[in-house]
Amino acid sequence: MCGRTACALEPDDICKSCSFNSKTTAKGRQQPVWRDPPGGQKYYPSYNVAPGSHTPVLISSQHYQGELDTITERVIQPMRWGLVPSWHKGDPTNVGYETNNCRAEGMLEKKTYKVPLEKGRRCVVLADGFFEWKRDQGKKQPYFIYSPQDTWIKKENSDLKVKKEPIDPDQNFNVEEEHKEETEDASRKLLMMAGVFDVWHPPDNSAPVYSYSVITVESSPVMSWIHHRMPAILTNDAEIEEWLNFAEVPLRGAVQNIRPTESLQMHPVTTAMGNSRYKSPDCVQPVDLKKPKAPVNSIMKNWLSQPKKEQNDHGLSSPTKSPSKSNSPSMRPSPTKQSKSSNLMMNWLQKGKREPDEDNDSPAKKIKTCDG
DNA sequence: CCAGACGTTGTT
DNA sequence: GTCTGG
DNA sequence: CCAGACGTTGTT
């Protein structure tokens, strides 16, 4: 199935990466328009996206008839992951993980999906890739799965960069050839997952909540050794156009594009990304499964050697505050009451036990030294 | 007719 | 809001 | 999806 993704590009770069050929040939190449979610919700780029977050979603601008000037045919509307049906009662944040995915096999029968689909609420969920856990004898190994046109290998002494592979003529719908160096990140090939969305209107008449579910299918052979379900991937511009264009492509035709696909690349990644608070770019970096796990100490050193980035309130990678409870890099301590009091308790307990000169090598001390 | 569900996962 | 089960 | 919590009191 699909319960975790990465989507780390900035809005502008996502728009660039989603440029498309207008149906009106005279208009030529277009970029979708970015529309921030109503009601102060926001998209934050992240290498570790969990359900409940807002992520960019492509839809037809015809969904905004009368509400919005539609200067292009497509709009990128960040939406909450986890579909909140329009009839939902009560707090929509209480909608559980049950609507993160929509099984293609039953989507035309089930009320939760059928109704929005018949309203044309078909969308394309944008992501750098998604994660899947292979289970084996009680162990779980996460894999990152992404477009075959990307290579998620970090070069030495450089930030995350992407090498372009030879272009598959069947998949060249969003390739930005120019500005090779400066827009290297922007030319990342996003994964396009078919989805269904709905709009929930709160009883107090405040801003509506847009939300989506990722459509899943039985896994294709490239993926089934990891997991038996996979998201429905749209692999060229014709498929994307048919899925988005609800006004001209009826549902029965559009669903022909919902099927298992083969053109994917994947590699194992660190188990640390299982915790969705871990937002390091390492989430998508390959790990060698033959090697024994790196000792915590070296992970810590690696983290300390990362260049400090600007203050980031949304935890992309560089913690700027002392991670008093967190025992691994790039974690942010929970701001909840419970954690706060737990921290205080733990600190107090440790202080009480500790001998003055005992712990020269403790991670906490190293962090403090570094920050100071 | 009304009441109650509306969904997915993995595991045994 | 709409469908299913009783 | 996974990880982590799951609780109450009185006092500053």
Added chain:
DNA sequence: GTCTGG
């Protein structure tokens, strides 16, 4: 075991 938070 089950729910919440991310």
